[in-house]
Structures are given as C-alpha cells and as structure tokens.
Amino acid sequence: MxxxxxxxxxxxxxxxxxxxxxxxxxxxxxxxxxxxxxxxxxxxxxxxxxxxxxxSMDHELAKFGGIKNRLYDWHDAIVKQIEPLMEAIKNELEQEALLQISEYETLYLLLQAKYMLQRNEPDKALRIMKRISKTTDALPPFERNLHKHVEGMYHLSQQDYKQAIETLTTIQEKEYNNPEFYYHLAAAYHTLKAEVMAYFCAEKARNFFKDINCFLRVIDAEMIMLIEVKDDIGHHFQEVVTRFENLIQSCDMCHAPDRKAKVVHNLAYEYYRRGDYVMSGKLYKQSMELKSPRTRAYLLSLEGYLRSCFEAKLLQSEELERQAQEGLKTARTIKDTLFSLLFTMLLHWIRGEEDEYYRYLSDEALPVFRKLGFAFLVERSEKQLFQYYSRIGNTAAALQAAHSLLDDRSFH
The missing domain is CATH 1.10.260.40 (lambda repressor-like DNA-binding domains)
Structure with missing residues (x-):
C-alpha cells in the first residue's frame, strides 16, 4: 500500500x-x-x-515508517518543553515531503497547533484547527483526544476558562495516555478560584511530570499546588515562604529564568496581600527583571510593583504616573484589554481620583473581568465596591455589591 x-x-x-x-x-x-x-x-x-x-524504495519505506515515531518524539519534546529538541524535530519534519501522503498528516497538524499555542501564536493554531475541524469525528482515539486537548489550550489562550474546562474534561485519559492535560485544567480551575479542583488536577499533572522525569514541568504544577494551599490553616506563612524559596532554587538549578519569574511574582503577591508592601515591591521588581518588556507577563508584575510602591510610598507620584502611563501604552500597543483596564484604574488611584476610580471599576472594568472569567479580580473588585459604597453611605449599592460577592462565591 x-x-x-x-x-x-x-x-x-x-x-x-x-x-x-x-x-x-x-x-x-x-x-x-x-x-x-x-x-x-x-x-x-x-x-x-x-x-x-x-x-530507492527501501529508503523511502524506511523514512515512511519512521514518520510516526518522529511525530511522537516531537510531541514528547513539546510536552517536556525542551526547546532545542522541539525546534530540531520541527525543522526535520518540515523537510519530510512524505508527511503529506502519510496517514499521520492530521497528527502532524495537531502537533503544529499545539506547538503554536506553546509559542503564544493562537491565531496560527486556530487556522490549523479549522483545517481539520470537519474530520474530527473520524479521527483515531489518540488524535481525537489530542484535538480536544489542543482546543482546550486554545480556549485558555483566549481566557475562556469555562469553555476550556468543558472541553478538557471530555478527554478520555485511557485513550490519550497523556495526563499533561491535567495541568491545563488546573490552570483554568485556578483562575476560576475552584481551589480544590485546581489542586487535584495540578497534583495529577505533577505526578505525570515526575514519571517522565520532566523537572521543569514539575515546577509548573507545584507552583499551582502551592498557590492553592497558601490559605490552608494548616500551613503557616513562613512554611509557604520556604516552599516558594525552594521552588526558586529549583528554577536556578534548572536554569529556568522564565519559571523563576513566575514563582517570584507569586511570592510577591503573598507579601502584598499581607500588607508587606516593601517586600512585595522588591519581589515584583525582581520578577520584572526576569521578563521581556512589552509582554503580558511583564505588565502583570509591573502593575503589582506600582501598587506596592504606591502603598509603601516607595516612589514619587510623578514617577508612579510615568511608569503607569508606560504600562498603559504597552497594553494598548499589544491590544491587551485586561491590562488596559488595570493601568487605567491604577492611574486614577495614583492621581487620587477616588470617585472616578470606582465609577470606572464598576462600569468599565468589572463587566470585562466577569466576561473573561477572572474570578480573583471579580472578587477583589466587589469587595472594593462594597467598602466604597458603605463608606460614602450608598446603602443600596453596597447591598448590591455584597449580594454579587455572595453569589459569585456560591457559584465557585
């Protein structure tokens, strides 16, 4: 044949x-x-x-027979996020003319889409997914579940966390044999503040990454697990800090500055929410120094850094406003709606425009936070609005904010 x-x-x-x-x-x-x-x-x-x-037919048949194994090698490299190997196999496969006549072309396309998502190129991944969308029902079991996994990752990239969960939970693990998808489920559950499910899925992902000896991904999963246990009454803050510091050391040992930036950022937030703004500001700045400017990850730490500096009076108001304006400009340049909102709010806060801050929060930002599924931002906003309306004597608005807060907590 x-x-x-x-x-x-x-x-x-x-x-x-x-x-x-x-x-x-x-x-x-x-x-x-x-x-x-x-x-x-x-x-x-x-x-x-x-x-x-x-x-030479013998040579061509040998190449043809090796395509499947090479595709699985590429998938393994993508799962483990081994950049040099991932790129080398990708380039090799791009030169393999026989791929287009093999029965593994769909598998190749799905892996291309997964690769694009990992490279933060969701538009390219979506174009690939559309090419195979009409044939998904006829796919073999592994490819059918890989398609669901890739689709779930795409929804994550679009901040549609509920749809990501709905898609990823339809994966048949026994057919797929790639529990990596639990990590993406954990990320979605975490954003929706479903702490128990986030921890459960992160632990399953962590165990899988340990089984395949992928320590970098173990760090990723343990990061989510640590975030979810931070409020457990059985864990004292110093114990949580020690676990964060151990993760930071692991990142240094693995020469993984991108992961270290995430761990340091999350530790900064732990200090921030406990009111230690000097330490949170220091850590947010360290995280920024490990990230590329003009990225969402950088803006995330910049926003935390400026909030810390404002609370602890670490920077003059002029410098705070200058850096917040830079953040807003970057957010608009990369067309990021979330950070455009956050930096606009921050500017109102820095300028002391309290009424405008809460009006913007209520009318502009909160509806978008709800739409995007950012449960943490929704809860934080509703608490702020409740406190503000209570302080200014707007009882009806305060009650509405309180009801919304209770409804959201009941949902999660």
Missing part, C-alpha cells in the same frame, strides 16, 4: 503522467492500480519504476 503512495507522490513531483512513467515497463492502467494499491506487481516492475523516478 505504501509503495503505491510513494510511487504516485514522486511521479507527480516529477510531472510525469502514468503513461510516461510506465512506458516500456507496464501500462498506465497498471500504474494506476499500483498507486491505488489495487493490484499485485513484481519486484522487477517496482525496481524499474523506482529507477525511472530516481528513488
């Missing part, structure tokens, strides 16, 4: 008709049947056809 596909592929590449290829060897009808796998043929005929096409 493969021999016929290979003959057809190279014949078409050589711009030969079936009659031209078969001249002096066999009829065009026989060529047609060979290409479709509908007839027997002698080794002599096959050798003559290959000689005319300038190929």
């Amino acid at each position: 493969h021999e016929g596909k290979i003959i057809k592929f190279y014949r078409e590449n050589a711009n030969l008709t079936q009659d031209q290829l078969g001249t002096g060897i066999c009829s065009d009808t026989h060529i047609s049947k060979i290409e479709r796998g509908m007839t027997d043929y002698s080794r002599e005929v096959l050798d003559l056809l290959c000689e005319r096409l300038g190929i």
